[in-house]
Amino acid sequence: MHDKCFPPIADAHARVLILGSLPGQVSLQRQQYYAQPHNAFWKIMGRLFGAGPELAYAERAQRLVQNEVALWDVCASAQRPGSLDAAIVHSSVVPNNLAAFIESHPGIGLICFNGGKAAELYRRLVLPGLPAGIRSLRYEVLPSTSPAHAAMPFEEKLGRWSAVLLK
Numbered sequence: 001m002h003d004k005c006f007p008p009i010a011d012a013h014a015r016v017l018i019l020g021s022l023p024g025q026v027s028l029q030r031q032q033y034y035a036q037p038h039n040a041f042w043k044i045m046g047r048l049f050g051a052g053p054e055l056a057y058a059e060r061a062q063r064l065v066q067n068e069v070a071l072w073d074v075c076a077s078a079q080r081p082g083s084l085d086a087a088i089v090h091s092s093v094v095p096n097n098l099a100a101f102i103e104s105h106p107g108i109g110l111i112c113f114n115g116g117k118a119a120e121l122y123r124r125l126v127l128p129g130l131p132a133g134i135r136s137l138r139y140e141v142l143p144s145t146s147p148a149h150a151a152m153p154f155e156e157k158l159g160r161w162s163a164v165l166l167k
Helices: 025-030 041-049 057-066 098-103 116-129 154-164
Strands: 016-020 069-073 075-078 110-114 138-142
Touching: 016 098, 016 116, 041 057, 041 154, 057 069, 098 116, 110 116, 110 154, 116 138, 138 154
Parallel strands: 016 069, 016 110, 110 138
Antiparallel strands: none
């Protein structure tokens, strides 16, 4: 059985694209990005954009859109027992059509990866097929917000994630 990602959270004005790998089991059950309560994503988005976990999911998503942030995953689908990125079966990955997404959102000037696995999957499965203009976009690999990446203190993660604030 393949886990499937959700549609992107975005509008035509997006300037930053945040890419995860694939929703975890709690997110799939709740049909929400980063629904695992111990994942720091929404806590970080709360500090950066006022899109914190105390808000309803739809309101958090709207705050990202209002701040020109798009959210999606590298994988459209993949086999993964459990929720750990390390368990993604590489041969099963079907990547999202990121070229079409970026072409339809021409304001995107920065792609941020939520963790090294998302960046690795992008480099291996998506980047080789992208047009040169998209390959030349700025990229930032940010520390995973997953509770599995708990060794880095929250304030340090937050500092690194401030890269999504286009300056």
